[in-house]
Amino acid sequence: xxHLEITPWFICDENDENLCAxxxxxxxxxxxxxxxxxxxxxxxxxxxxEKDKILEKVALYYQxxxxxxxxxxxxxxxNVTNHRLEMKTECVIRSAYFRAPRRYAQWITMQxxxxxxxxxxKRKEDVGQVVGTDNGGGTQYEMEIGSLDVKGLxxxxxxxxxxxxxxxxxxxxDVLKGTQQPEIDKRILDFxxxxxxxxxxxxxxxxTGVKTLNKYIERKPVGGEAFTIIRKGAxxxxxxxxxxxxxxxxxxxxxxxxxxxQGSKVKWIYLKKNPYNIDALxxxxxxxxxxxxxxxxxxxxxxxxxxxxxxxxxxGFYNDLEWKLVTNPYVNQFFI
Numbered sequence: 001x002x003h004l005e006i007t008p009w010f011i012c013d014e015n016d017e018n019l020c021a022x023x024x025x026x027x028x029x030x031x032x033x034x035x036x037x038x039x040x041x042x043x044x045x046x047x048x049x050e051k052d053k054i055l056e057k058v059a060l061y062y063q064x065x066x067x068x069x070x071x072x073x074x075x076x077x078x079n080v081t082n083h084r085l086e087m088k089t090e091c092v093i094r095s096a097y098f099r100a101p102r103r104y105a106q107w108i109t110m111q112x113x114x115x116x117x118x119x120x121x122k123r124k125e126d127v128g129q130v131v132g133t134d135n136g137g138g139t140q141y142e143m144e145i146g147s148l149d150v151k152g153l154x155x156x157x158x159x160x161x162x163x164x165x166x167x168x169x170x171x172x173x174d175v176l177k178g179t180q181q182p183e184i185d186k187r188i189l190d191f192x193x194x195x196x197x198x199x200x201x202x203x204x205x206x207x208t209g210v211k212t213l214n215k216y217i218e219r220k221p222v223g224g225e226a227f228t229i230i231r232k233g234a235x236x237x238x239x240x241x242x243x244x245x246x247x248x249x250x251x252x253x254x255x256x257x258x259x260x261x262q263g264s265k266v267k268w269i270y271l272k273k274n275p276y277n278i279d280a281l282x283x284x285x286x287x288x289x290x291x292x293x294x295x296x297x298x299x300x301x302x303x304x305x306x307x308x309x310x311x312x313x314x315x316g317f318y319n320d321l322e323w324k325l326v327t328n329p330y331v332n333q334f335f336i
Contacts, residue, residue: 022098027090029098032058049145052092052109059089094146095176099320103152107176109145116147148173154313161267163203164310167191171314181323188314188325195306201296202285204305205267208237210282213262217242226250226276240268240282247276247292257289270301270308 022029032055036043040054070085092110108116148169150156155168171184195204216234221227227246230239241260248254260266260282268282274295283292311325318325 021096022104024102029093029096048094048109052094052115052145055092056089056110056113059092063087063089095178097172097176097317097320099153099316105148105150105153105172105176107146107173108149109147115145118144118147146177148176159206159208161204161206161309163195163199168310168313172317175321181321185326192306196302199302201269201293201300202267202288204300204302205269205283205285206237206309207265207267207285210237210241210260210262210264210266213238213241213260221246221249236280237266237268237282240280241266243276243278243280244282244292247278247281247295248289251291253289253291257287258284260284269296270304271296271299272301274299 019031019034020028021031036051036055036058039058040046043051043054046054066087067085070083070087071081074080074083074085090112091108093106094109096104096106098104110116150169150172153172154160155165155172171187174187175184216231216238218229218231220229227250228242230242234242241264244266245254245259248257248259264284266282267285268280270280271278281292281296283296288296315325
């Protein structure tokens with residue numbers, strides 16, 4: 001574990017002979033490539049399916065080999081013949097990304113002897129050879145070997161907007177399947193353009209629950225005041241919720257639309273400079289007043305939303321891959 005703080009996605013650095021890639025409770029992940037190249041010098045020339053079968057064959061052999069030594073260990077060290085120590089081949093992983101303990105992604109092609117097949121909807125850019133359609137509806141899909149298994153990564157959390165989570169999942173899956181950086185860079189730039197121009201506001205907000213609301217209200221508006229005085233230390237979602245309720249009252253919409261109360265599930269989004277000096281605004285996704293929607297469409301800071309929600313996650317991912325993330329398409333015209 002000595003290298004974990006320096007290189008969190010694998011335990012041993014490239015100069016070590018230890019080929020253990022990751023350990024979690026009673027599971028051990030090993031890089032089998034050197035062993036496979038030793039046993040099968042032509043391994044790299046084989047198809048992916050042939051590689052998977054060879055890998056499982058080798059894994060099963062060493063599973064039994066190690067388990068037989070557990071018998072010797074139990075007899076020679078503990079003087080017992082009956083024991084529960086055994087090694088079991090759990091899965092064949094074509095590629096994996098280990099971010100930190102219990103935060104990883106892996107492309108599993110075989111699990112407990114069963115080849116995993118995945119019916120995947122084709123993306124627009126991949127449509128060419130049509131393998132099938134869903135019930136005549138025109139949706140094109142293809143069958144592929146493997147399944148993505150993800151644990152603990154941020155994009156799976158409930159407070160991560162679905163539109164960003166789906167994109168990050170696709171990027172992660174493509175990298176694990178061998179897509180190179182230039183293609184991933186292009187997809188990120190294209191997705192950012194989509195965020196800035198086409199994605200509806202309702203899909204960009206941070207989903208969260210407002211558990212504590214009242215304790216951050218210092219003083220409600222009086223006289224001709226528009227906004228509540230908010231106590232210091234209020235979370236961004238709470239501030240955004242209070243501002244939403246204030247706008248409803250100020251625009252005299254609180255009789256037509258419900259205010260957000262403590263315990264509500266909301267979405268909130270950063271704002272650009274606006275006449276009310278509001279830095280973020282919450283909303284109820286199922287019932288946005290037209291005037292609030294118009295305000296959000298005009299002042300939502302989509303660039304900041306992209307940077308704070310997705311870009312920092314992508315930067316961490318790129319750093320782990322030793323890639324450099326550039327989201328300005330013109331940067332290479334000015335810097336070399």
